[in-house]
Every structure is written in structure tokens, then in C-alpha cells.
Amino acid sequence: MSRSQSTNVEGKVYSSSPVPVLLFRQLRPKQWTKNLLVFAALIFSFPNVNTEMLIRSLVAFFLxxxxxxxxxxLNDFVDREADRQxxxxxxxxxxxxxxxxxxxLVFGAILLVCSLALAAYLEPRFGLVLFVYFIMNVGYSFQLKHVVIVDVMIIALxxxxRALGGGLVIEVPVTPWFFICTLLLALFLAISKRRHELILLENNMGSHRKVLDKYSKDLxxxxxxxxxxxxxxxxxxFTFTSGRTQYLMATIPLVIYGIFRYLYLIHMEDKGGSPEEVLLKDKHILFTVILYALSVIIILKYFS
Structure with a gap:
């Protein structure tokens, strides 16, 4: 089958899909794994978790x-002509x-207004965080993604x-060290993503982000x-100053292994362009994340 025929077949698959299915695809549900960080505050709240907190965290995740x-x-609406190439x-x-x-576009506008309204009703401060998150991402999509260093900082923020919103919605304060850990880990993922894109560019295998001209692999x-x-x-x-229990230090090896495993994937297997795919497809990373979450819950429940 020729390339044009393959393209036509894919086009027919989309064309035969109902509009609601297409709208759902447009929301890119594969990217939603990034929002699992909303549950971080809930996990660290054990054993003081109740049904209401769980429901509020779930709502925050979907919002x-x-x-x-x-x-x-909005981004795909503006770039639809360029995306066709x-x-x-x-x-x-x-x-x-x-x-x-x-x-x-109309669907997106309605969904945005409803989501922000529900967020504000759920917790006004959470609604404000979600609104700022939206504005920041719009700025990133249209301009800030072209500014060196600022681009990875925006991704990390x-x-x-997400972590801050997850804490606000269940009224659990986010400690300074937790804030710093989240920022640094997110920077690690964002920088790894840029490194992967730069390697693809060097091998003429990917799209060209303007900002990649200002980066080097060594940097x-x-x-x-x-x-x-x-x-x-x-x-x-953080494990020593969380105010819960110092037994959380037992999870440090899991964090180190998870980071080392990710470094192995980006350096030896040229992965890291899509953290959500790495999480779902690499069994070592997925097992480590699950084991880490279970370890935190058990430690907080039985040793705090």
C-alpha cells in the first residue's frame, strides 16, 4: 500500500467516527496521566483519608x-493548517x-467555562490555580515554548x-520541600523531553521546535x-521534615531507582520524549511508581 493510500485509510477511520468520539480524542486522554500528580496530596494524607477527599481528588483530576x-x-485550532503538513x-x-x-472550538469554550466554574465552587483557591494553569499553558502554546529555559520551567510549573491544586481541593497544605521536590522532578522530565527532541532533530527524525536551536546535548x-x-x-x-514520620526515608531507594531507570532509558534507549508513555510502557518504571505509592500508604498508616 502506498503512503497516500495509508493516509486515506486513516482519514476514513476518523471520518467514520461520531463527533463525540472525535471531540474526546481532541482532548488527548493519553496525556491525562500527567494529572495523576493531583493525587499526591491524597496519598500523603493517609491514614486520614475519607470518601469525600477521594471524590474531591477525582473531580480535581478530571477538571x-x-x-x-x-x-x-485551542492550540490545534490555530495550528490546523500547519499540522496538515x-x-x-x-x-x-x-x-x-x-x-x-x-x-x-465552541465545545472547548463551553467545557472550559464549566470546568472553571465547578473548580471555583469546589474550592475558590483551587479554581484560581486552575485558571492560572490555563492562562500559563495558553502563553506556553503561543509564545513561551520558544523561549529557551523558560519553556522547561513552564512545563515544570x-x-x-497539579500538586498544589490536589492539596487545595482536599484542604491539605503542600509543604515547601514537597513543592521543591515536585518542581525539580518535573524539571528533570522536561529537560529529558527536550534532550529526546534534540536527538531526533539531529537524526532528522522529528519536527523542528524553534527553541531546540538554542539548546545543545551537552547543556x-x-x-x-x-x-x-x-x-x-x-x-x-522532605522525608525527614515532612512532619509525619521519618520512616518515609525507606522510600528513598525507590526514588533513586526510578530516576536512575529513567536516565537509563533516555541515554541508552533514546526514550524520554513522552513521560506518560514511559510510565505506561516501561514495566520497571510502572512497578516502581506503584510500589512507591503503596509503600507511602503503608508507612503512613502503620508507622506514623
Whole structure:
């Protein structure tokens, strides 16, 4: 089958899908794993977790997912003509012509207003965090992603907002060291993503982000070394100063292994371009994350 025939077949698959299915795809549910960080405050609240806190955290997770999906809709609406020239992005609902872009835009606007309203009703401060998160991501999509260093900082701050929002919605304060750990770990993931994109560019295998012209592999490796060291040290300090129990220090080896495993994947297997895919596809990372969450819950329940 020729390339054009393959493209046509994919186009028919999209065209035959109902509009609600296309709108759901436009929200990019595969990216929603990033919003699991909303549950971090809930996990560290054990054993003082109740049904209401669980429900509020679940609602916060979906609200973050919907709002980030609205950013994707706006971004794809503006870039739909350029995306049609991209080997992968041309198959997105709007770029492929399967979804009316104005229908998607109206849907996104309604979803955004409803999500922000529900967030404000749930907890006004959480609503404010979600609104700032949306504005920040719009700024990133249209301008800030082209500014060196600022681009990875914005990505990292997005994770911090998720963690902060998860704490606010269940009225659990986020400690300074937890804030720093989240920021550093998110920077590690963002820098690794840029490194992966730079390698693809060098091998002529990927799209060209303008900001990559201002990075080098040596610079990104050095930044990652700094951030990796700082992440492990700050997490160690967090376990001793969390105010819960020093037995949390037993989870430090899991954090170190998880980071080392991710470094192995980005350096030896050229992965890291999509953290959510690494989480779901690499059994070692997935097992480590699950074991870490269970360890924290058990320690807080029985040793605090």
C-alpha cells in the first residue's frame, strides 16, 4: 500500500467516527496521566483519608484533564493548517478535516467555562490555580515554548500546579520541600523531553521546535545532572521534615531507582520524549511508581 493510500485509510477511520468520539480524542486522554500528580496530596494524607477527599481528588483530576484538553483544542485550532503538513499531526481530528474546527472550538469554550466554574465552587483557591494553569499553558502554546529555559520551567510549573491544586481541593497544605521536590522532578522530565527532541532533530527524525536551536546535548546533560542531584537530595530532606514520620526515608531507594531507570532509558534507549508513555510502557518504571505509592500508604498508616 502506498503512503497516500495509508493516509486515506486513516482519514476514513476518523471520518467514520461520531463527533463525540472525535471531540474526546481532541482532548488527548493519553496525556491525562500527567494529572495523576493531583493525587499526591491524597496519598500523603493517609491514614486520614475519607470518601469525600477521594471524590474531591477525582473531580480535581478530571477538571485538570478537561482544562488541559481545552488548551489542546485551542492550540490545534490555530495550528490546523500547519499540522496538515506534519507527518503525524495531520491525522489529528481537526487537521485531518474529520472534525469541524469551529465545533471543537465552541465545545472547548463551553467545557472550559464549566470546568472553571465547578473548580471555583469546589474550592475558590483551587479554581484560581486552575485558571492560572490555563492562562500559563495558553502563553506556553503561543509564545513561551520558544523561549529557551523558560519553556522547561513552564512545563515544570504545570506539574507544581497539579500538586498544589490536589492539596487545595482536599484542604491539605503542600509543604515547601514537597513543592521543591515536585518542581525539580518535573524539571528533570522536561529537560529529558527536550534532550529526546534534540536527538531526533539531529537524526532528522522529528519536527523542528524553534527553541531546540538554542539548546545543545551537552547543556541539557549538564542541566539534568544538576536537577537529578538536587531532586534526590531534596526528597531525602522532605522525608525527614515532612512532619509525619521519618520512616518515609525507606522510600528513598525507590526514588533513586526510578530516576536512575529513567536516565537509563533516555541515554541508552533514546526514550524520554513522552513521560506518560514511559510510565505506561516501561514495566520497571510502572512497578516502581506503584510500589512507591503503596509503600507511602503503608508507612503512613502503620508507622506514623
Amino acid at each position: 485538570f484533564s478537561f482544562v488541559s484538553g481545552c488548551v489542546y483544542i 506534519h507527518p503525524k499531526k495531520r491525522h489529528r481530528p481537526m487537521a485531518s478535516g474529520a472534525l469541524n474546527p469551529y465545533v471543537a 504545570g506539574f507544581v500546579f 541539557l546533560n549538564q542541566l539534568n545532572s544538576i536537577v537529578t542531584t538536587a531532586t534526590i537530595m531534596s526528597y531525602g530532606l
